[in-house]
Amino acid sequence: MKKLKGILLIDDDDTNNFLNHRLLNRMQITDKIREFRNGKQAFDYLYSISEGHAELTGEYFKPSLILLDINMPVMDGFEFLALFEKLSESFRKDVVLALLTTSEHNQDTARAAASHITYLTKPLTTQKVQDLLDAHFKDNAE
């Protein structure tokens, strides 16, 4: 399997980001992983890339997978989703989004289902990552 272009981890929980970062590193599915503490930071980052303000070198890369927590300060997962939908179609079309959360609240699952977004419950495991890759990145296989 070809490595992914990059992964964004959006979660206000540092330890969780750390553990997920470690898991993904050990699975060796990408060389580029960035962590964000809330939706706003992640969106600003994506916006500058989509508008061509940032050079795609070093720290800046366009991710092919975003793992998004729901409950975060400043801007939560659903607010981030609403803004993300407004980015250009061409930018969004090869980016996969997945909600990653402890929430089992019916309301949250229903909203996720309505947005056709993959919904993963914590903790993230190699199995869950593998399933996600199989579902969305089959054509990456060489």
Add this chain to the structure above:
Amino acid sequence: MLLFQISSSVNAGTPAGSGPDGLVLVGELFVVTAYLLVAGVLFYLALKRDDRERRVVLALFGTIALMGGAVHLLEFWETASQGNFLLILRLVFGVAALIAAYLLFRAIPGLLAIPSEKQLKRTNIDLRAQIEEREKAEAALRETQQELEDRVQKRSAQAITANRELEREIENRKRAEKQLISKNYELIKKNADLDDFVYYASRDLKGPVLNVSGLVDAIREELPPNNPELTQLFTRLDDSVSSIHRKLNNLAEVSRIQKPVEEVDLKKLSFQAVLEQVQATLAQSIRESDAKIQADFSAAPEVFFSRDNLYSLLRNLLSNSIKYRDPQRTLQISLTTRLQDQYLVLEVKDNGMGMDLSQYGQHLFSLFRRFHDHVEGSGVGLYIIKRIMDNNRGKVEVQSVLGEGTTFLLYFVNHDQDTGKRV
């Protein structure tokens, strides 16, 4: 004047003081005078009477007397002058008297109809007596009326008092009801706050717990393997973390079932289908405990309920039976349904350890109360069952004999009969 004329004519016609002729004349004169006086009296009376019948009669008598007098008066002329004329006059007077007599005769029935004074008196007395009686009756009536009025007044006074008391009572009850409603509202709000608290606490604690378990795994991976000391420590760490995790999940479930079920979540559910789901979830523990599960839902195969809730009920009941089975005998669980009054009853009976309800009964459904320590449990299952049934206007009953088994009876509101809105 008449008398003067008569006396003058008599004086003129007859020489005074002359023998027996003179005496006859004097006698005649008296008779005429008497007749005329009587006639005058009668006419006078006729004039004065105010009832027509008697006036006529008196007038007729007067006429007869007048005519009689007139005839006698003519005697004087008869002697003095000859006379066909006088004879005719006599005849006329006679006829007039006769007519009067005839009219008098005709008036007899009318006169008879006139009551006599005696009669009148009697009638009067009778009438007076009647009047008296009536007055008495009236007085009696008035008295009765007064009494009645008094009674009515008294009664209305009583009624008014009673009414006022009732109004006061109603006022009191309304006030009490208002207080109850506001208390109830407060309780509902507090309950909701508590539910929210439990929900958010369990959710927010979940993240750190997951982190700890992830970190433990990471540490395990970083450390050199094959260290028995470390292995034992990690096993205990894993147990502790999973225990915290399980308790948090229970809390989350408690807060979830506390939330009222939405109308749209209610569906006709097949007991058999949900039971099969539960059996699939509990497959491992059913296999390990070698439980024999028998189900007969033929009497009432379906219930109008929330799928999550029915699933939760059956799962908790079955896992309860499995947990508290008697190790001396094979566990038998039987599930049946039936219709009873306005309820659909689900009976879940096992031959497990049973319990002493007189000792534990009142705390059986309390949150986090546990009565056995030989098996893993959280003290949440029965509480969840009770809450679900309460939230759906149903109830739970338990029958149990120590050493023989336990039967749970779940009473669902039968929506086939009761289509009323849920509260």
